[in-house]
Amino acid sequence: MSRVLLGVLLVAIVGSGIAVAYERYRHRQLFVELTKRERERDELNIEFGRLQLEQATWAQANRIDQVARERLGMKFPEAEDIVVVRQ
Template sequence: MLLRILLLSCLLLALTISALGVVYSKHESRRLFIALQSEIAARDELNVEWGRLQLEQSTWQAHARLEDEARERLRMVMPGVQSTVIIRP
């Protein structure tokens, strides 16, 4: 009889520890999933910013290329201060 109670107590203890382990692992899984979602959102924001920066870079390159073409092929130069005329209304 004592052996049966001891065995039952051990099984109850093992069941309790197992249940606590399941609860802990589920909680940890949810916490890690939330962290993953946060990192995915940050990655998406960085990808959007990267796209904007690439667009801005291509815009600046287009302006620089246009200015180089004007200087080389058309022999255009920026006017000096003496040749700048300001018209007032």
């Protein structure tokens, strides 16, 4: 009976050791994946900041005025061309 118990305990110890080794390996894999994802997140945040800055630049009033004048040939109306409508 004690040999059977010793065998069971030996199998349990070996199984436990294998499980610990596998979980450490899996932990390393997940940590590497987490580090990679954090790096990607940081790069995306930097790109998002750049895009926000670019959008702010393109949306400035003087930029819109410049594009309206150059590309669309628009201009402010002369004083005599302005009509005020009142009700």
